[in-house]
């Protein structure tokens with residue numbers, strides 16, 4: 001699956017949303033120390049660069065070297081390519097020592113992971129008992145009624161056969177994803193908590209975002225162009241209806257968050 005993100009790494013870096021500051025303020029307010037954050041499935045560093053402004057050091061790991069090539073180079077961020085499942089005995093070398101990490105983040109990537117193996121690693125690297133794990137996904141973009149009504153069948157019908165089954169966890173807004181961590185102080189559950197992120201996009205950027213989907217890549221490999229001429233035309237007409245090329249595109253974000261406890 002990770003291969004799906006290699007071929008469209010540039011589209012990914014160009015068109016995926018960054019995440020809102022409130023999200024990082026909320027998450028970082030839950031970690032007593034700010035020494036080290038591990039951003040897993042960091043891609044082109046969308047979360048890692050925000051974490052770099054809050055945590056002294058950040059490790060951003062990804063299976064795809066191509067994605068990492070597009071990540072912003074920052075003095076306190078170390079990017080590291082890893083295997084899909086890091087062997088436990090190599091975790092310290094790839095990431096950090098046992099009980100040394102304040103925060104593990106996974107932005108729009110947890111649904112791709114081998115969860116039991118990954119959670120074992122999260123529990124090993126996090127500081128006990130207050131180390132925090134935060135995983136979020138965003139669902140479909142919202143533009144306006146005209147564009148969203150073209151998008152709906154494009155997403156629910158045209159692209160549907162080309163999504164990996166793991167995508168269902170995103171459609172469920174992470175409400176059904178396995179997340180074996182303790183609720184934070186002041187709450188009795190681990191989410192999902194809702195946030196919203198926005199990105200201003202032109203029509204071309206919106207198309208680039210659609211082309212960054214793993215489903216777009218999978219369809220292409222099967223000889224199907226999801227953005228065929230008649231679909232492009234419908235999007236164009238809907239987009240141009242209000243006469244503005246630049247539009248604010250909103251993505252609802254769903255956060256699962258918990259602490260590791262004493263295990």
Ligand SMILES: C[S@@+](CC[C@H](N)C(=O)[O-])C[C@H]1O[C@@H](n2cnc3c(N)ncnc32)[C@H](O)[C@@H]1O
Pocket residue numbers: 001002005016040041042043044045046047061062063064067083084085106107108109112113114
């Ligand atoms: C949808 S992208 C998310 C990228 C970025 N975190 C973001 O918020 O936009 C998913 C990323 O997870 C990476 N990935 C998939 N499986 C992985 C695994 N088992 N371990 C680490 N990274 C993985 C992919 O290469 C890809 O860069």
